Amino acid sequence: MPRASAAAAAQTAEEILRSAIRLLAERGFAEVSIDEVARDAGVTRGAVYHHYANRLGLFTAVAGALQAAVARSVVSAAESAGDAPEQQLRAGCHAFLDAITSASTARTLLVDAPSVIGWSIWRAQDAQNSAAELRLALAEVGVEAELVDPTTAQLSGAMNDAALWISEQPDRAAAREAAHRVLDRLIDAILPRTPR
Amino acid sequence: MPRASAAAAAQTAEEILRSAIRLLAERGFAEVSIDEVARDAGVTRGAVYHHYANRLGLFTAVAGALQAAVARSVVSAAESAGDAPEQQLRAGCHAFLDAITSASTARTLLVDAPSVIGWSIWRAQDAQNSAAELRLALAEVGVEAELVDPTTAQLSGAMNDAALWISEQPDRAAAREAAHRVLDRLIDAILPRTPR
DNA sequence: CTCCTTTACGTACTATGTGTATGTAACAGA
DNA sequence: TCTGTTACATACACATAGTACGTAAAGGAG
Known part of the structure; x- marks a missing residue:
């Protein structure tokens, strides 16, 4: 996948956040893995770790x-x-x-x-x-x-x-x-x- | 280690529970592993899994x-x-x-x-x-x-x-x-x- | 007393998921 | 156009949960 522009990058970050928000609401923090958020958002774990420091960082952003x-x-x-x-x-x-x-x-x-x-x-x-x-x-x-x-x-x-x-x-x-x-x-x- | 009697077994179960109560109060569920509870209680993980179904089972007992x-x-x-x-x-x-x-x-x-x-x-x-x-x-x-x-x-x-x-x-x-x-x-x- | 089954663990292994290191290609400015 | 940086993907190391299995003693049944 070719690299995205700055605008596109912001959008993927937001899509990751959206996916995380939905999955966390449905099943809670303990049951949602980063891999699952990534798949739901249509990216790999690498993208998630690029935009958010770690699992806790992603959750903090959601909250x-x-x-x-x-x-x-x-x-x-x-x-x-x-x-x-x-x-x-x-x-x-x-x-x-x-x-x-x-x-x-x-x-x-x-x-x-x-x-x-x-x-x-x-x-x-x-x-x-x-x-x-x-x-x-x-x-x-x-x-x-x-x-x-x-x-x-x-x-x-x-x-x-x-x-x-x-x-x-x-x-x-x-x-x-x-x-x-x-x-x-x-x-x-x-x-x-x-x-x- | 030789096998313990029924009374002794009940006591180790309680010691595991005590250790879990203390560690959970100090650092919370996410930060306390079963291995750590076992070490604190002076047994192995096997003993913990014998007395409690799993991590959640142990926590439920504590709560x-x-x-x-x-x-x-x-x-x-x-x-x-x-x-x-x-x-x-x-x-x-x-x-x-x-x-x-x-x-x-x-x-x-x-x-x-x-x-x-x-x-x-x-x-x-x-x-x-x-x-x-x-x-x-x-x-x-x-x-x-x-x-x-x-x-x-x-x-x-x-x-x-x-x-x-x-x-x-x-x-x-x-x-x-x-x-x-x-x-x-x-x-x-x-x-x-x-x-x- | 002597089996014999069950209990109370310990040990070794598997599986899953986190985090990190590294690679790479394209964007964006000089 | 040349280069540094960004935006990811991939591959790997590590921790921890859970499971399978081994073992020796306890505690009745006869």
């Missing part, structure tokens, strides 16, 4: 791409939710749930990533994306300074497990409905003084 | 043992918390947090297990242990029937991430304090009608 997509959804939802911090918090949280359950990204981001990349590293990376938004929103809404971090962690954990739970329910729409209702209660609890 | 220990703590705390369902719920949740953060079991149970065993299988197994207690407690406390499952998932997720968060804080005692306070708020939100 990063998925995470960025989710973060974009969250941010855009929060922005179009008005100026009130509470509304932004709610909108962002619900958008997160919807984004991570609509595509089949939950398994990769919520199950594989912490294990493969390592929980603390993954969390640190997340803290520069959607978790940062959450942290900020919680602070703005009036959560006490010393409780902002544990609240971020717990609310984030609640949403993550909600997403995984939704993903395995037969009636996705109903499950999403119920999960959103529960999530709203948790947010109520976190807001300093909520009536109702 | 099951840790999970059972946590479940015992939760049940005993809930039982000695009096008769009021709400008190049992609170006691159980706080006991779960303490149990899973006191030993170094958080990583194995919360990060590796869902990935290695598979999230849905793991959840199903958990649903017969501590998650079952939680589900029951939530139902007794008056959570609406159709919200019991998503509430179980989200509260469980909140506690899991709280545990992982605590595990990486330098000041464990303070972190635990803060996490418990946040957790109490979430429980408040879940109880049908809470004043205060």
